[in-house]
Amino acid sequence: MLKLTTSVAALAYAALAMSANAQDVAADNKHPVSKAARADEAEIVVTGLKRDQAFVEVPVAVQVFDATAIQRAGITRPQDFLAMTPNVSFQVANHAGEFFVNIRGQTSIRQSEGAVAVVIDGVQLATQNEFNGELFDIQQIEVLKGPQGALYGRNASAGAIVITTKAPTDDFEGQVTAGYGNWNSSRMNGSVSGAIIPGKLRFRASVAFNDTDGPYTNINTGEKPMRSNEKLARLRLDWEAGENTNVDFRLNGSRLLGGAIAYNAQVVGTTIGGVPVTRIDTNDTSLPFTNDVPGRNRQDKFSTSLKIDHDFGFAKLTSVTSYNMISDNYQAKNYPYAGWSYGGNDFVSGALGGIDALVLFGDNTQKFRIANRAFIQELRLTSSNDGPLRWQAGVFFLKSKRRFTTEQGLNGRLPTDGAGNLLPPFSGLVSPITRNLIGGGSILPTRGIDGPETNNGTLNYDDNLYRARNFAPFGNIQYDITDNIEFQGALRYDIERRSIRTLTPDIANPFFGVATGAPQATYNLCVATTGRAAADCHADRTFKQMQPKATLTYKFPGRNGSIYAGYGKSFKSGGFNPIGTRDTLLVSLPNVLVQDSYGKEVADSYEIGFKSLWFNRRVSFNGAAYYTKVSNAQQFEFFPTGGIQSISQIKRTRIQGFEFDINARLTDTLTIFGGYGLADTKIVDIDSQDPVDRADIIGKRVPFAANYNLSAGFQLTQPINDRLDFLLRGDYSRTGSIWYDQRNQPNTKRDPVDLVNARIGLSSDRWELALWSKNLFNEKYNSEAVVILPIAHAVYRAPDRSVGVEAKVKF
Known part of the structure; x- marks a missing residue:
């Protein structure tokens, strides 16, 4: 708490000092980092609070990247801009559909709702799976930190990411960007925009394509386990339907084909690809890929939205209707992943008492079929910006x-x-099946149970249908108490009903007691463990939460900065694990904390922050300090022997920290930038009363959350002549240590990771040519780890150095 108190005092002092020293000058329209450093604050507009506001006065910690920043930094994926944002970390693993954003120590996890809302062109995404993909034809990106539940509802407890794509234009224009890099990687995107009916109806069509073999090769089969081929398209129509009515229609689609589940298993005492495993170690990247079953991922996305605005004069009525579909199918070898017949592998583990690891885990495959559908309707009435009181009211469904x-x-x-x-x-026993299997090396494409006579007989099968229905009225106000003091208040009440229905056939499992050690004689987990009839294998719960937010802002004269203080409450809805999960796990894990259903996650957060401009607006310095209490923080747990992926909860956690970012235009051509964020997390309480569990977990750091991150860099845009600029950019980021286990067991912590990116090129008003490198110094690290047993582990290797060339032409 001393760290936080000191930080708050320092931030408040800096903000107060700023008010007496900052001055006004003109902007540099070629700022290469973010709009936070652009001089003319009237041009910097933050939209994330559902009303356009000047950056220097908006009462929220926010990082903003404009189109120039996106181009100069080479931002093509979400991780490219998140890595430059203080107190933001992310996990990339498993397959293309999994991308978890963590802000200020609050985590998003596998098989659960996100903690960060993602909004594209004013339309909130129903799931984060839609977010992980190629970023192209983007106008602005905003990363809002802190509770945003009062504005965006469910799943915005840690913050929000607001993306604005480039709008249709009356004048005909277009651009094409193409690039090539190592790993046989190619990418191309293009857009064209113009008027269908001048002054009335405009369009913008954008497409993107990227293809890569990925950084690694399976030494057993030659497979590229992280390969990816992605195609995306977007159509946007802007129609001025009347003097006061505007219609915005969007259509998006994509398909991705690639590898999946490219993990390495660390089972102490075994040998993989000739490399002995002497201990589990989250930092170890030495194991090669020796899988004998190719991984495969196919992901299809479709979304459409219709946004209608009608201005009544005193207020604007906005209707947002959206629908999306995501099909995400992926499959690969199951733990311990590697092929047992490959000569360099030895699964007999002395650490397991001489037991063959394949006897414990089996020589098995895994297959996942996920289909998401979501419909969203939002209505809101927003007052005009005239007068001291501005308001907004609406409903969300x-x-x-x-x-x-x-x-x-x-x-x-x-x-x-x-x-x-x-x-x-x-x-x-298990071992004869494991060692006497005939064939293998492939997975049947079926969706259903395959018999023991097939080449891929089904050991475990679980099929569940989850439904959610959310209704939320909301409202917010902004009131100018004086010319320099503003109050903002928001309130939202979410009512969310969740249900689960088991669809698994109630038929006999012929492998019972043979290959899996599972307790059931039927594939239907609910029937086997609860005694219910198959028709009764369903459940539902309703979660309700009031989400208030209030901030008080003092705006310094001359629009040179502001200081604000606020409080907010946000939540993530609870949900269900497959019915029968807990009873299955209790057979071998008597102290397991997993339940068949889990409660809502609620966060209370307090924050003080400031924004400031210095030295004739050439320097932007912004900071915040925060304190957050989280109840029932959701955590992911994996149990490979039953193929169970589940959600457990940590009863109470405490997070406190601070962050700052600085951008300085040293000359008209050279800008430097940097930032730092600290997240001090602690588990305060758990549901278990077992003294061993409590001693092992309470007081430990929250898993999957980096304790700090920092970034620094420079951007040089040096004119060569009236038409040509020389571009040079370098940026460095360091992500602090991360634990992947709530018990903080030995060797389950990843050490800090240091990455350097560089870009050099030439540009004019019409074209740009650049050479780039990400992870320039080839840092070796794992991007994720899954803790299974004290002597068994799984790690997912991050990409090593990538280099390439990129060209862009405008017309």
């Missing part, structure tokens, strides 16, 4: 469903006699 199917199968078929009859070991 969401209806969604998610079908999630998981399957674990044998990597091959069981042996048969000459007549085709299955031979034992149906009365034996």
Whole structure:
């Protein structure tokens, strides 16, 4: 708490000192970093609080990147701008659909709702799966930190990311960008815009394509486990339907084909690809890929939205209607991933008492089929900006469903006699099945249960339908108490009903007691563990939460800065694990904290911050300090022997910290920038009363949250002549340590990671040519780890150095 108190005092002092020293001058329209450093604050507009406001006066910690910043920094994926944002970290792993954004120590996790709302062109995404993809034809990106639930509702407890694509134009224009890099990587995007009916109806069409083999090769099969081929398209129509009515229509679609589940298993005492595993170690990247089952991911996305604005004069009525569909299918070898028949692999583990790791985990495959559908309707009435009181009121409605199917199968078929009859070991142990499998190396494309006579017999199968219905009235006000003091208040009441229905067939599992050690004689987990009839395997819960937010802002004269203080409450809805999950786990894990359902996650956050301009507006310096209490923080847990992916909760956590960012235009051509964020997290309480659990967990750091991050860099835009500029950019980021286990067990912490990116090129008003490198010094690290047992672990390697060339032409 001393750190936080000191930080608050320092931030307040800096803001007060700023009011007496900052001055006004003109802007540099070629600022290469972010709009936070642009001089003319009247040009810097933040839209994330659902009303346009000047950056220097907006009462929220926010990082803003404009189109020039996006181009100069080479931002093509979400991680490119998140890495430059203080107190923001992210996890990239498993497959293209998984991308988790963490802000100020509050985490988004696998199989759960996100903690950060994502809004594109005023339309809130129903799931973060829509977010992870190529960024192209983007006008502005805003990263808002702190609770935004009062404005965006569910899943905005840590913040919001607001993206604005480039708008249609009356004048015909277009651009094409193309690039090539190592790993046989190519990318291209283009857009064209113009008038269909001048002054009335405009269009903008954008497409993008990227293809890469990825950084690594499977030394067993030659497979590129992180390969990816992605195609995207967007159409936007802007129609002035009347003097006071505007219609904005968007259509988006994409398809991605690539690898999946490119993990390395660390099982102490085994050897993978000739490399012995002496201990689990989240920092170890030495193991090669030796998988004998190619991973595969196919992801199809479609979304459409219609936004209608009608201005009544005193207020504007806005209707936002959206619908999206995501199909995400991925599959690969199951833990321990590597092929047992490959000569460089040895799964007999002395640490397991001489037990073969394949006896413990099996020679199995895993397959996931996910289908998301969501409909959103929002209505809001927003007052004009005239007068000291501005207000907004509205309602939000969401209806969604998610079908999630998981399957674990044998990597091959069981042996048969000459007549085709299955031979034992149906009365034996696991090892004969593991070692006597015939064939393998592939996964059947079916969605359903495959028999033991097939080449990929189904060991475990779980099929569930999840539904959600959310209704939320909301309102907010802005009131000028004086010319320099403004109050903002917002209130939202979310009512969300969640349900689960088990769709798994209630049929006998012929592998019961043989290959999996599972307690059920039927594939239906609910029937096997609860005694219910299949028709009764369903449940529902309703979660309600009031989400208030209030801030008080003092704006310094001359529009040179502001200081603000605020409080906000936000939440993530609770939900369900597959029915029967807890009873299944209790067979071998008597102290497991996982339940079949979990409650809502609620966060209370307090914040003080400032924004300031110095030295004739050539320097922007902004900062904030915060204190957050989280109840029932959701955490991901994986149990490979049953193929169970589940959500557990931490009863109470405490997070405190601070952040700042600075941008300085040293000369008309050279800008430097930097930032730092600290997140001091602590587990305060857990649901278990077991003294061992409490001693192991309470007081430990929250998993998946970096304790700090910092970034620094420079951008040089040096004119060569009246038409040509020389471009040079370098940026450095350091992400602090991350624990991947709530017990903070030995060797489950990743050490800090240091990355350097560079870009050099030439540009004119019509074209740009650049050479670039990401991870210039080839830092070796893992982007994620999954803790399974004290002597068993899984790590996902981050890409090593990438280099390439990029060209852009405007017309």
